[in-house]
Amino acid sequence: MALIVQKFGGSSVADPEKVRRVAGIIAEAYNAGNDVIVVLSAQGKTTDKLIAMAKEYNPNPSKREMDMLLSTGEQQSVALCAMTLQAMGIPAVSLTGWQVDFKTNSNYSNAAIKSVGQERIRRELDAKRVVLVTGFQGVNKYDDITTLGRGGSDTSAVAIAAAMHADLCQIYTDVDGVYTADPNKVKGAKKLDEITFDEMLELASMGAKVLHNRSVEMAKRYNVDLEVLSSYERLPGTKVRGVNKLEQAEVSGVAKDVNVARITLIGMQDIPGMAFRTFRCLAKENINVDIILQSLGRNGIQNITFTVARADADQACDVLEAHIDELGFAGLDVDKHVAKVSIVGAGMMLTSGIAAKMFDALASRKINIDMISTSEIKVSVLVNEEDADRAVQAVHDKFFGD
Amino acid sequence: MALIVQKFGGSSVADPEKVRRVAGIIAEAYNAGNDVIVVLSAQGKTTDKLIAMAKEYNPNPSKREMDMLLSTGEQQSVALCAMTLQAMGIPAVSLTGWQVDFKTNSNYSNAAIKSVGQERIRRELDAKRVVLVTGFQGVNKYDDITTLGRGGSDTSAVAIAAAMHADLCQIYTDVDGVYTADPNKVKGAKKLDEITFDEMLELASMGAKVLHNRSVEMAKRYNVDLEVLSSYERLPGTKVRGVNKLEQAEVSGVAKDVNVARITLIGMQDIPGMAFRTFRCLAKENINVDIILQSLGRNGIQNITFTVARADADQACDVLEAHIDELGFAGLDVDKHVAKVSIVGAGMMLTSGIAAKMFDALASRKINIDMISTSEIKVSVLVNEEDADRAVQAVHDKFFGD
DSSP states (O other): EEEEEEOOOOOGGGGHHHHHHHHHHHHHHHHHEEEEEEEEOOOOOOOOHHHHHHHHHHHSSOHHHHHHHHHHHHHHHHHHHHHHHHTTTOEEEEEEEETEEEEOOSOOTTTOOOEEHHHHHHHHHHTOOOOEOOOOOOTTTTSSOOOEOOTHHHHHHHHHHHHTTOOEEEEEESSSSSSSHHHTTTTOOOOOOOOEEEHHHHHHTTTTSSOHHHHHHHHHHHHHOOEEETTOOSSOOOOEEEOOOOOOOOOEEEEOOOOOOOEEEEEEOTTTTHHHHHHHHHHHTTOEEEEEOOOOOOOOOOEEEEEEEEGGHHHHHHHHHHTTTOOOOEEEEEEEEEEEEEEEOGGGGSTTTHHHHHHHHHHHOOOOOEEEEEEEEEEEEEEEEGGHHHHHHHHHHHOOOO | EEEEEEEEEEEGGGGGHHHHHHHHHHHHHHHTTTTEEEEEOOOHHHHHHHHHHHHHOOSSSHHHHHHHHHHHHHHHHHHHHHHHHHHHTTTEEEEEEETTTTTEETTSSSSEEEEEEEEEHHHHHHHTOOEESSSSEETTTTOOEEETTTTHHHHHHHHHHHTTTEEEEEEESSSSSOOOOOOTSSTTTOOOOEEHHHHHHHHHHHTTTTSSSHHHHHHHHHHOOOOEEETOOOSEEEEESSSSSSOOOOOEEEEEEEOOOEEEEEEEOOOOTTHHHHHHHHTTTTTTTTEEEEEBBBEEEEEEEEEGGGHHHHHHHHHHHTHHHHHOOEEEEOOSSEEEEEETTGGGGEEEEEEEHHHHHHHHTTOOOOOEEETTTEOOOOOGGGGHHHHHHHHHHHHOOO
């Protein structure tokens, strides 16, 4: 017997038929003798509909009242799913964020989790009930309802799993696991049986949108074993853990990120502190810089090239130009037609020649590498956007081809 | 400056335009310098829709989960109305039953109010906010959400007005007050400026569905001044109070109730205790008896005639026939084509000849009176159902005609 947390997203509980399918998955875990906690999102497009509804009453509603409104979506979800389980003869009880003492700070619409109470959930589990808890929502110290923002329900599930010391937190999604590359775009992409938290975080930040990073970070911090799996396929999914229990693959996945722009400051003075000053200007405006390439100085002059999120590119240029006196560059070049291709693997640090193997794959397809960045578990290269898909396929073939 | 509770029903807040109208009424009271607490029902047909939705998941959902589901309707209402007030520049905050510590027992779907907290509401009023509270719902000692059943939101408003010692509790409805008779059916029906709680209770039990009796009973118990008025007309409504501040009218209203059936037990033994035994049988089955007429005994034999709610008539007959050995009657007659016509007035007890004036009105139209029942503030007569509307008009003409 184990304590399992199961999380289902909005599309998995969109209508009575889908809720019955989900209830079947829950019932199976319960009937196998497990304690089962279920975390649900609002049904289907409910949250979007409520947001649109609010705009009819106030084009710019206060976040406090918005959270009050939106939290009704998950409350309806858990009540309807509890009714469905009861119709199947499974004892079940639905609980809201405040009922399980899911405490957050007061940052309405994007609240941070502070703690999750164990008492009420424990009491219901001891009474042999399936406990359905609203995802995405909590309560602050004023007893006001808050919501967690993007990735909220996944994070709710992990926080509850951590608080209750669950043996496993299953995140049911519309994909059946984590792949070595996007299976819709890359031939030969394979489902992974296991992946580490760090690999998952790197893949997610590269655009593999299976789990929100916030939930993976929390799972890593509290060492909650995750499993990503499909509510349709009923097959084993991908385990996400602190340490890979299988033999570590040198590379776990290949990812592409097109949300990138490259900015070059041309003709800066080659004196100490120029890079620091440049990135301080951007940091003050909350613009994150990713890959950085500083050219060797020549004749007292150097170039600094770096990447930012594509949406931040225009603002970054404005900020830099506003500081042109301080930074003293001669020119500024922006390229929004670039993409980042990355390989991720916790086994990489144990194996030499991984980066070289990647560069070889790209060179053999005549794909030009613009910038390179490496970490202990990742190698990223910047390429032209038009080459990106070919680059991913080439690298994937090299590492995962037969 | 006064503390005013305003309650608006579901049809008054059914869409953005209607909510804006309601917000205008609230803003007027707030801008006049009053502390304003607003109690809202769920929008339009929301509750009915949620009930229908639940049936798709479970034809017989548990009441606890049903209350969890239904309570989202009022929560959406108060959040949207708060947004609307904020858009008009009026500070406002929405609160649920549990947030204002609206305590009930655990009789899900028909819970009884135990207490209402003052602290949170007081704090919000002191911060000069309009406080919008969900009607119809509360929380029990387990922190589970309950709903109050029929007439719930009116009763919520009165309970909050009582707890907060409000100066006035305004119940906005789709009629503009309480009339001397149903204005849709009786020519010359007039709106009353004032009426006492007892008169209102009698009129409501006679079928004048302006306020639910439960809310009037609570207002009477805690001496909460009520006002019934229209959210469309913006005219003074009818005040409902413990004591009528105007000169007491001898008769306040004429009402008709067709939810009546007459049952006669024929040929009972004329010995003491037969009536007691008869009504004990019915009381055990929770069947309420209204008017009772016991004929004078002759030759040791008597008849007992009484009225019950029409819906209870068949069950009442079954119960009586099951006890025929004990009760020893020779025959049983049921008539479902009767109606009760009543005059109600707190001034009646001070004036003689009121009943005679009513009987005169009926006799002049050749309407036969079947049974008569009187109390301190009411005279009821039973007539054939087909004569009922003519009877109401005749009596109304007599007391209110020019």
